[in-house]
Amino acid sequence: MCGIVGYVGKRPAAPILLDGLGKLEYRGYDSAGIAVCDSGKIQMKKARGRLKVLSELTHDGEIFPGHVGIGHTRWATHGEPSDVNAHPHFNADNSIVVVHNGIIENYLKLKKKLIEKGYKFISDTDTEVIAHLLDYYYHGNPMQAIIKIMHRMEGSYALGILFKDHPEELYAVRKDSPLIVGHTRDGCIIASDVPAVLKYTRDVYFIENEEIVCMRQDSMEFFNVDEEPIEKEPTHIEWDVDAAEKGGYEHFMLKEMYEQPRAITDTFSPRIKGREICIEELAMSDEEILNIKKIMIVACGSAYHAGVTGKYVLEGMARIPVEVDLASEYRYRNPLIEEGTLTIIISQSGETADSLAALRDSRERGAKVLGVVNVVGSSIAREADNVMYTWAGPEIAVATTKAYSCQLIALYLLAMKFAQVRKTISDTELGGYIEDMKRIPDQVEMLLNNKNRIQKFANRYLAARDVFFIGRGIDYAISLEGSLKLKEISYIHSEAYAAGELKHGTISLIEEGTLVAAVLTQENLYKKMISNMVEVRTRGAFVLAVTNEGNHEIRKAADYVIYIPETNQYFTNSLAIIPLQLFAYYISVGKGCDVDKPRNLAKSVTVE
Numbered sequence: 001m002c003g004i005v006g007y008v009g010k011r012p013a014a015p016i017l018l019d020g021l022g023k024l025e026y027r028g029y030d031s032a033g034i035a036v037c038d039s040g041k042i043q044m045k046k047a048r049g050r051l052k053v054l055s056e057l058t059h060d061g062e063i064f065p066g067h068v069g070i071g072h073t074r075w076a077t078h079g080e081p082s083d084v085n086a087h088p089h090f091n092a093d094n095s096i097v098v099v100h101n102g103i104i105e106n107y108l109k110l111k112k113k114l115i116e117k118g119y120k121f122i123s124d125t126d127t128e129v130i131a132h133l134l135d136y137y138y139h140g141n142p143m144q145a146i147i148k149i150m151h152r153m154e155g156s157y158a159l160g161i162l163f164k165d166h167p168e169e170l171y172a173v174r175k176d177s178p179l180i181v182g183h184t185r186d187g188c189i190i191a192s193d194v195p196a197v198l199k200y201t202r203d204v205y206f207i208e209n210e211e212i213v214c215m216r217q218d219s220m221e222f223f224n225v226d227e228e229p230i231e232k233e234p235t236h237i238e239w240d241v242d243a244a245e246k247g248g249y250e251h252f253m254l255k256e257m258y259e260q261p262r263a264i265t266d267t268f269s270p271r272i273k274g275r276e277i278c279i280e281e282l283a284m285s286d287e288e289i290l291n292i293k294k295i296m297i298v299a300c301g302s303a304y305h306a307g308v309t310g311k312y313v314l315e316g317m318a319r320i321p322v323e324v325d326l327a328s329e330y331r332y333r334n335p336l337i338e339e340g341t342l343t344i345i346i347s348q349s350g351e352t353a354d355s356l357a358a359l360r361d362s363r364e365r366g367a368k369v370l371g372v373v374n375v376v377g378s379s380i381a382r383e384a385d386n387v388m389y390t391w392a393g394p395e396i397a398v399a400t401t402k403a404y405s406c407q408l409i410a411l412y413l414l415a416m417k418f419a420q421v422r423k424t425i426s427d428t429e430l431g432g433y434i435e436d437m438k439r440i441p442d443q444v445e446m447l448l449n450n451k452n453r454i455q456k457f458a459n460r461y462l463a464a465r466d467v468f469f470i471g472r473g474i475d476y477a478i479s480l481e482g483s484l485k486l487k488e489i490s491y492i493h494s495e496a497y498a499a500g501e502l503k504h505g506t507i508s509l510i511e512e513g514t515l516v517a518a519v520l521t522q523e524n525l526y527k528k529m530i531s532n533m534v535e536v537r538t539r540g541a542f543v544l545a546v547t548n549e550g551n552h553e554i555r556k557a558a559d560y561v562i563y564i565p566e567t568n569q570y571f572t573n574s575l576a577i578i579p580l581q582l583f584a585y586y587i588s589v590g591k592g593c594d595v596d597k598p599r600n601l602a603k604s605v606t607v608e
């Protein structure tokens with residue numbers, strides 16, 4: 001996730017910017033840059049790679065003696081990691097410079113308009129649009145230009161801005177991306193997160209949505225979007241640096257679980273235009289979509305589990321046959337690829353060796369390959385014919401949570417798009433799915449806020465030896481992911497079974513007190529699932545059920561029930577997985593395991 005730092009004060013800005021950016025390194029980044037206002041000029045240096053490269057280029061900041069500056073670490077979203085795409089971004093005559101965290105959803109529309117007005121673009125970023133848009137609206141008054149662009153931009157942003165004509169001022173504004181400001185002993189500092197400012201101040205102002213800050217060496221003024229001054233109270237930060245990196249959460253995994261509502265919104269909102277699904281990066285005409293004969297989804301681990309859900313959703317909504325494969329199996333099984341096959345490779349890192357090999361194999365056999373990838377510019381993103389990015393931001397915890405949730409959203413969007421074009425659902429149905437999708441972030445948040453209840457339940461099972469997860473249809477896919485989350489971070493053996501399979505062998509493992517987590521979100525399968533729950537319960541199992549609100553019948557067959565809010569039959573995974581993530585997390589915490597770095601595991605599996 002991008003990191004922003006800005007400073008105005010008595011001291012040279014560049015070393016403070018570099019120091020602050022260093023404290024934001026944990027957020028993940030691929031390039032970095034700084035811009036400093038000095039002697040009536042804005043000077044800038046930026047470079048792909050580690051911050052060390054930028055420090056060397058600027059001699060630890062010494063080449064820029066100015067006292068006002070902005071800095072940035074970039075996690076690529078629009079455009080691959082490169083020197084040119086790195087921030088800051090200038091307007092044409094280098095008189096305005098911007099750093100940005102977030103996604104401008106309507107940047108293509110804005111870019112087109114600016115090009116028509118004669119603006120030239122050198123990068124692929126959405127941020128360069130902001131620099132030129134500011135230029136377009138700037139007539140000597142920075143505040144008015146900022147307010148104008150706020151009315152034009154859709155999406156999320158935290159911005160740090162310098163104007164050459166106002167060399168003593170630093171501006172900041174935000175909407176849906178975090179930004180804090182604080183007074184230092186000799187000036188003002190802005191940052192996208194607390195660790196970057198802790199060395200300079202512990203009293204920070206959290207900028208609220210659509211608030212603007214104008215900072216000078218000795219003043220800090222807050223305004224709303226009507227340019228009216230606002231009074232704000234600082235918050236005193238007690239956290240140490242380690243806790244601050246995790247935003248006050250005990251672990252990155254918990255922080256990332258809490259980032260899910262935002263990540264989900266970022267993934268769907270640029271792709272929903274009114275009552276239409278627009279996935280520009282799919283680059284497939286309606287005719288090509290109509291000609292898809294088969295979809296093959298190939299991935300590893302949790303990404304594979306997202307793919308299993310995708311199969312149910314794509315087949316159910318768009319009526320296209322879907323095969324799902326583990327990449328490590330696919331690559332050696334000599335798959336049959338006929339004309340009209342679309343292969344979807346799902347990967348958070350975009351570097352998983354088996355998934356990459358499957359991609360190459362599939363292309364060689366003549367399939368069109370779509371990557372559903374989180375890391376921009378990664379190998380899978382580069383080699384796929386087309387890429388649909390999940391906008392989860394960097395994931396630090398080894399066990400995936402938010403990237404998985406965004407993969408589900410990407411697959412739902414594809415299913416909705418294909419169904420829309422192939423007319424396998426009506427406009428009314430599509431409208432309903434769009435409304436349901438927009439409700440997911442709040443519903444996820446509500447489920448996350450139920451964490452204390454799940455923690456209490458988890459604490460009863462710290463000594464569990466085996467846990468079974470059962471479900472049918474999409475609920476089987478949820479079970480696969482719930483089970484993987486538990487075993488990988490708590491080291492408790494767990495299995496996911498299609499509930500109907502239990503009696504073909506696995507049921508012999510059920511003993512007095514064995515925990516069985518039953519997932520029932522598919523109304524048409526309630527009765528079947530309840531029979532399976534009774535089967536294990538009569539053999540001594542303790543049954544935890546995750547089911548839809550209103551399913552009161554469940555109490556007859558379950559010992560403990562977690563309800564998920566109402567959604568349609570296809571989107572239930574996005575909700576049911578939240579209590580299972582929390583359950584795994586609290587078991588791991590309770591057992592004292594290394595939650596963020598479980599033994600024997602790596603975040604990116606670049607070997608076979």
Ligand code: F6R
Pocket residue numbers: 300301302303304346347348349350351352355398399400401484485488603604605
């Ligand atoms: C589990 C987990 C892994 C990954 C798998 C694929 O929590 O994170 O199972 O899902 O290694 O990784 P990517 O998505 O990077 O290809």
